[in-house]
Amino acid sequence: MGTSTSTPGLPPPELRGDQRVAPGLVRYELLHVDATTGARRGRLHTPHGTIETPVFMPVGTVGSVKACAPDDLERLGAQIILGNTYHLMLRPTEALIGAMGGLHRFISWNRPMLTDSGGFQVFSLGPTRKITEEGVAFASHLDGKKHLLTPERSIEIQEVLGADVIMAFDECPPADSARPYFEASLARTTRWLERCVKAWNRQRSSLFGIVQGGLHPDLRKAHAEAICAIDLPGYALGGFSVGEAPPAMHEGVAFSAPLLPKDKPRYLMGVGTPLDLVNCVGSGIDMFDCVLPTRTARNALLYTSQGKVVIKNARYARDEGPLDPACSCYTCRNFSRAYLRHLFVAEELVALRLNTIHNLHHWLTLMQRVREAIEADRFAALQKEVRDLWRTPEKEDA
């Protein structure tokens, strides 16, 4: 720590994972397409090792996956985690992380990483941000300080952070935007991508383009054509899971995913629930990220093989059974629902870690099962099983 002189953003060579590619571009390898759905089994080779896809990526917003240190994540089998450009540029700043050798070394995570562009988060700031052709001006939520995020600046920050995959700076227009606004926004996002590509150093990280278009099939199609006309190591779908009903989202993804190149990884940003994952894997998505498992865990909402468990509920006060009898995570192997309920109610810090470990395990083992099911051409059966469990309305814990 702090003694090696290797390239910033990369761990010392002896700490790197399975190295199938030299530092630089990631490479997608399509292994198999499920016999009866669009589900794809593949591999993403990155400078920090190979990712088995489809994959779920836990979110490490400010330089840690909340409540879980790298030891927990490694034991959980997390293959890749996310960092958020918006949060990290403000604190501790990308300059500091760069000086510390890049994000991998700073947070002591030697497996692959992906950073977002900051776009989604600055747009979420509401009235304090202003969009122009140049970029987005906004005020920090921490100290009110003014910042300007542009395609060039986003790429610069992300390259200093040094993740394996970096994302294009785009606008995610509100789903209910008027059609003229959508059209103008999509055209600007395409111009922004061209600027990202110009700013991008291909030797360091792999830039993914982002297709927007909300729930409008014709806009999605036109934007996918524009974005995918630029040859990039991967492509993402943005603007889903931003408030629309899950069936509309699944339908939109089902229409949009096949618009992306078959020989590149397809990343659905900010998604989602277990039901979302199996539906969208079936449409050909390879990569997912979402704060849902970690955020709900910190609010006592736990996902199990029997539905949702709101562990703070009084009904669990004397429940000697494990949270999920079918789960093999550290939490379920060692603790009763009664104890987990006590820890949460008593506001013991350990509750947040144990809950987070369980939910992440639920998401990550689901994806493991997804991969195995695709390999065996029985993904449709798994999809049905998960749909039956989480059928709308989702199993609530009244």
Next chain:
Amino acid sequence: MGTSTSTPGLPPPELRGDQRVAPGLVRYELLHVDATTGARRGRLHTPHGTIETPVFMPVGTVGSVKACAPDDLERLGAQIILGNTYHLMLRPTEALIGAMGGLHRFISWNRPMLTDSGGFQVFSLGPTRKITEEGVAFASHLDGKKHLLTPERSIEIQEVLGADVIMAFDECPPADSARPYFEASLARTTRWLERCVKAWNRQRSSLFGIVQGGLHPDLRKAHAEAICAIDLPGYALGGFSVGEAPPAMHEGVAFSAPLLPKDKPRYLMGVGTPLDLVNCVGSGIDMFDCVLPTRTARNALLYTSQGKVVIKNARYARDEGPLDPACSCYTCRNFSRAYLRHLFVAEELVALRLNTIHNLHHWLTLMQRVREAIEADRFAALQKEVRDLWRTPEKEDA
């Protein structure tokens, strides 16, 4: 979990630790006394395994050692942890813990445990509590509900919790109490011990008596004689580290420890800093507990081989070095001071766990070194080394 029908308070036989004694009384084995100090190397055989002494016991107030789950504690080599009767009787209540099979099973800790009597904490409640010959009436800090804690009730609660070692219900009079108050209090504590002994089921847990007397040598001597006249598996010194200057405390312990039987474990309650530990081990103390390592960790105050580090300080913002270069804990092996500072400042939950792991490791490895030094008849040298590091005023991190 939840399926065995074994005795409440004991884990199923297959989960128990090194069993040198049958369920029931603990047994102290004195292995060696240091050549030039009073430091004792021994073993405490308990129903949940053998404890190498001198030992430091992390405090698990409300059923968890704050920020550390059992997996962390096991990796840290914690031999025994504490539970607090006052907190547990209020939430989740001893009745619930008893129904769940006792504290060991409830919290999934299969190594030895000790519970305090609740006395110290109810006395700390201030004006809401009232002391009579019968016991102490108090109002819960959680909901204001009235409770009465008596010697009999304290033993009853502790036996339901089922720790290996339980403590007598005593009064810890304020150190500045008038002498007549002290004398009356000590006499009452002796009567309370007699009531505890009558209530105590010797087949389940081992009751330790507590000697009070503040900083008055004659009162300590007289009370030690009264308490130790009752044959018990162990004895404790209470009423130290309650606000007096460390040198006065060390002097008081040096006077008081030899008043306790040589063939029984000697437990100094609520102590203390690394300096306190080596001073009091030198006076013949075998067991310690204190919230200091865990509480300070959650406030960014970390203890290292080079003195105190207030990790939130700006001076560490770009410090690439480990928190303590001489430390082998998970935190020091994997993270820089810069990252730990960032996590704390950004209020990331992981900061609290990483800090707590480090401080507990500091305390527990110090005790490991203490034990090795006693075995080798070089405890005085270790004592000098620790005194030199923490000489008053303690090394501050300005």
